[in-house]
Amino acid sequence: MKLELRHIRCFIAVARHLHFARAAEELGIAPPSLTKQIQETERLLQVRLFHRTKRSVALTAAGEAYLPEATAALASLQRGQELAELAERGELGRIQIGFIASAAFAGIMQKTIRGFRKHRPKVDVVLIEAPMTQIPGMLADGRLDVAYIRPPLDFPEEIRAVSVYQDEFVLALPDDSPLADHAVINPSQLRDACFALPEQEFGTFEVGRRGRFQPKLGPRPGPLAAVLACVSLGSFVAVVPRTLCDCLRLPGVVYRPLGGKPVVSEIALTFRRHERAYAVREFIKYAGANVR
Template sequence: MQLELRHLRCILAVARHLHFARAAEELGIAPPSLTKQIRDAEQLLKFRLFHRTRRSVSLTSAGEAYLPGAAAVLAQLDAARENGLLAERGQLGRIRIGYVASAVYAGVMRKTLMRFRELHARIEVTLNEVPMEEIPAAIADRQLDVAYIRPPMAFPEGLQATGVHRDEFVVAVPADSPLAALDAIAPPQLRHARFAVPEQDFGTLEVARRGRFPAPAGKRPGPLIAVMASVSLDGTVAVVPGSVCACITLPGVVYRPLTGKPIASEIALLHRRHENSRAVRAFLQYARGEKTG
């Protein structure tokens, strides 16, 4: 026989009450059964835990030395069980979130993360900006759990994109350009412009298609802030999400809407189609409920 949890619970109950009948009542067992559990525990430990007389119960010196460690073990086991239950309910765990920089500007990401953290304080959320082309592999390989992206994007069959925000593309142009004098810019008017192309080139390609000119082979500076710096410093134009207008103000850059049917600019959450983590599933469920646009 080995010392078991039932023995520890009996020892601690008797130590709390220093009375076998009251300890037995707390545990929901008969006093003779409790007496046997204590006797078995003492036999296994090879020392007496309690001095017992007909009128009193007290801890032995060995019992006093043993009790703190036994209580700590039981508390750790109870805490571990509680953590397991919280994780099972999606209230405890870790979520690794990636994002492309442009997803931050729309506000939906900030709103969702702040409120989710308030509601799920015991879920650890880590954030990492990741180049867009690296995101699908990072999620498939479980380096990330979810990521805020700008569709369209190619990704493996095991992943899924869920839209959480929608606005429309606009054009960023140099303030001293003739284009800046227009209230709105028609795609054909950008035929001879030099483009700085963002990581997500969908808007740029659609403008070229509507304007009936070849897809721009312009510079690709990388993150959206670098694209905007190119407009400010190098005299290029850029097709960017409308949410950027309120977030990035650079000297010499103005924004103009596009004429015609709006070109949708979206933010989506990319995630595994069949997710096992309850914490991640809780985040996805919450993020879907918080989507805007």
């Protein structure tokens, strides 16, 4: 026979009450059964834990030494059970959230994560900015659990994308450009423009399609702040999400809406289709319930 949790619980109960009848009542067992449990505990530990007489019960030196360790061990096991139950419900864990900078500019990511942290305060949320082209692979191999991107983007079959925010593309152009005098820029007016390309190229090529021209391509700096820096130098224009108008302004750059039917710019939450981690599944569920 090996020492079991029942032995430790019985010992702690008797040590707390120093009375077998009251300890047995707390444990919901008969006093003779409790006596047997204590005797087994002492035999297994090969020490005497209590001085017992007909009128009194007292801890021995061995019992005094064993009590704090037994109490700590039992508390640790109980805490472990509580943590396991929290993890099972998705209330504990760690989530690695990838994002591209333009997703952060829209605010939907921040709003969702703030709300989720209140909803599941024991879940550790880690943010990782990553180039959009690398995100599918990072999701597939587990370096990311979910990610905020701007579609379209090719993903492996096991990755799913759900739209969580929608705005539209606008044109960023130098403030001294003749086009800056127009309140609205029609795609056909951009036939001779040279475009700085953000990492999401869809808006640029869609503007070219609607204007019936092949866009003349300039630098590909990637992040939107770098794209606007190129525009500010005076030689380029860029098709960028409308959300930038409210949160990112550079000297020498102005924004103008595009004429015609809006060119839609979305933000999507991407994740593994068959996610197993409870905390990640809780985040996906929460994010989907708070789509705007």
